Amino acid sequence: MxxxxxxxxxxxxxxxxxxxxxxxxxxxxxxxxxxxxxxxxxxxxxxxxxxxxxxxxxxxxxxxxxxxxxxxxxxxxxxxxxxxxxxxxxxxxxxxxxxxxxxxxxxxxxxxxxxxxxxxxxxxxxxxxxxxxxxxNVCREEAQLSELILGTECGGSDPTSGLAANPVVGVCCDRVVEHGGTVILSETPELLGTEEILAGRCRNEEISRRLLRMIADYEEDFRRVGENPRSGNPTPGNIAGGITTLEEKSLGCIHKAGSSIINEVVEYGAPIKEKGLVVMDTPGQDIASILGMAAAGAQAVIFSTGHGTPTGSAILPVIKLTANRETAEKMADNTDFDCSGVLEGLCSMENAGAELFDMVEEVCNGRRTKAEELGFQDVSMARYCNFA
Amino acid sequence: MERKGILIKDNDMAVTLSEPAAAGDMVVYEKAGQKYCLPVKESIPCYHKAACRDIRNGELVYKYGQVIGRAVEDIPAGYLIHTHNLKSVCLAPMPEKDGD
Structure with missing residues (x-):
């Protein structure tokens, strides 16, 4: 292709x-x-x-x-x-x-x-x-992958997510950016602790400032209701699973967007103007995050999971992958791509990422995802205040 | 016994085990296309990290090619890296609001 x-x-x-x-x-x-x-x-x-x-x-x-x-x-x-x-x-x-x-x-x-x-x-x-x-009656046409906007998401995470699934997604996303396409990194709460690293990866100071402002505003919203999104992270469950620090947890998450420079920071659901890697301010709730990226014009989303999840969208194909062998088998109805071979030493991260990229291309050429086969149309929208 | 480990970036100082290991086991991982062996000095659970080289007290520790924290004691190669010897260096958590 x-x-x-x-x-x-x-x-x-x-x-x-x-x-x-x-x-x-x-x-x-x-x-x-x-x-x-x-x-x-x-x-x-x-x-x-x-x-x-x-x-x-x-x-x-x-x-x-x-x-x-x-x-x-x-x-x-x-x-x-x-x-x-x-x-x-x-x-x-x-x-x-x-x-x-x-x-x-x-x-x-x-x-x-x-x-x-x-x-x-x-x-x-x-x-x-x-x-x-x-x-x-609309005829199918061909286009370059440079017109693709690919969203990234992770949810139902376990230790295999940060260790293998997200880095594999990162390899795939770098390939999309090499082809001139666009990748969205979402989920603001999961960027906490890596803001300095991300700010250092922005194309210019203006974008760095917007990124830091976005994270500060997110935390301010929680403070206003007496919460602190940083406290209690990593969770006792994360620590028992092998994660030691907040930055380690968040690094496992941001890895899924690859290693490109950040060209734009956009608000939830707002249109994307730049190519390459873009950060969108979305909640960590998977379905609301996916809806925001769909509203920005994403044609597909890659979703990495540890425990498995049924999520699908009416608007775009959601390609789900896991590096957890048990999940790939138990949740086969819901899982499109199994990269557990990376943890078993059967496959390199690079090769798994290249295979995932091939699958993204196939989906962009009409191959249906598991969630599309099931006809799932999950919807959730981020909101800030209670109903009036 | 041979145990599998994952080194994510070549400059990482922590190798993550994808199987539990006991003292005396050998963790095998790949770095720049070459196989490396690390003798394990203490028991390390699955998905936890072992130092793949000697780390000094105060040194920044890398995983994912990035800093994940600072060592608060010497961590010789083959020992567990976790909350007892590695602390976060990212921006301090925001103070709790008065009255919390």
Whole structure:
């Protein structure tokens, strides 16, 4: 395949590796109606929305950024927006935000204006059916891997994660950057203790300052509610597992993004402008972190795990790997790549990373991940305040 | 007995064991494509670290090619590196708020 991917060129110029029609509720009140419609349209995906109303200004800004980013994600052919009518995230408001980011097909249905859920479902389904038919007519094209934005994530970690799985992901990410692509390092709480190392890897002082500010702001949020995200890390479980210091724990995590210089630091869900390695401010909660990266335009995510996890996304393929042999066997339904051979001395880190890169290329050329086979559509969005 | 170890970067001073080892075992690991053998001096659990060279009290200790802490006593090659002889050097944790 040699650094190429096949997929779909969107009218806004971006390149997707999947071709989904998205049914997107503006708020939790519109979510069940949207779900009901999505279940009746073959080929449509759905993004459950647990927010969208009674939001602080800060959460409203995040919600609009993320939902508009998801609609603009290049894996999405087009979107049917579903509003209830009275929510804070008004359909017209979100429509405007989406239009700022993309000119792809977009339709809007407001449940109250249609006269209830049953009528709304009928309309949503008709619009989505037509969009799916149009999407099926888009010809697959080839593109360079330089158009790939690859998210990285780790969760359900155990000692094999930092020791083998994350370094293997790092080798793969360095290959993506060598091909001119983009890699996202996420999960701000897992950067604690490595901020000086990361700041030293930034392209210039401005980016270093933004990175240090991002971590300080994250800690400040916790302080405001009387918590300290540093205390108690590494955990007694980590220490029993062989981790000695906070920096050792976090180094095991940041290794998954490889060794490139950091070209940009972006807010949660915000669009990415630079190539190469980019840091995004996301929570450590895997599913919320993945949603933020999808909103930024990532077409795929690599997810390393120790104990195994079922996580999947409606928007992008999530490629899951482990270096724990037992997990690879027990969680075979959920695991795409087994690199336990690295710990058993059967395979070098470099070779495992090269094989993982081949798998990323295959997924970028249509190979379905385990979570895609299962049809999993996990959703969680970062939030800062309680509901108003 | 021969036990497997992982050295992540060539300048690392800690090799992580992927099997438990007892005093007298030999940890075999790879460095720059070459095989190395490290005689283990005390019992080391799976996924814990052994010093792969003599480390002096006060020296910065490297794993992942980065500093993971500072030795607070001499750690001769083959001995366990853990919380008793290695301390964090990263920014001190933020002070707890008054009244906590």
């Amino acid at each position: 040699d650094g190429r991917m096949s997929g779909y060129r969107r009218p806004d110029g971006r390149f997707g590796i999947r071709n989904h029609v998205l049914i997107l509720p503006c708020s939790l009140c519109a979510s069940e109606t949207a779900r009901f419609a999505a279940e009746n349209v073959k080929g449509a995906v759905y993004l459950a929305n647990q927010g969208g109303c009674s939001l602080s200004r800060r959460d409203l800004k995040v919600t609009l950024e993320v939902l508009s980013g998801i609609a603009a994600n290049p894996n999405i052919y087009g979107t049917v927006l579903v509003g209830n009518g009275c929510e804070v995230v008004q359909a017209s408001l979100l429509e405007n935000e989406i239009r700022k980011k993309t000119n792809k097909p977009l339709e809007t249905i407001v449940i109250r204006e249609e006269g209830g859920s049953i009528r709304a479902v009928k309309k949503i389904a008709e619009l989505a059916e037509k969009m799916c038919a149009d999407a099926a």
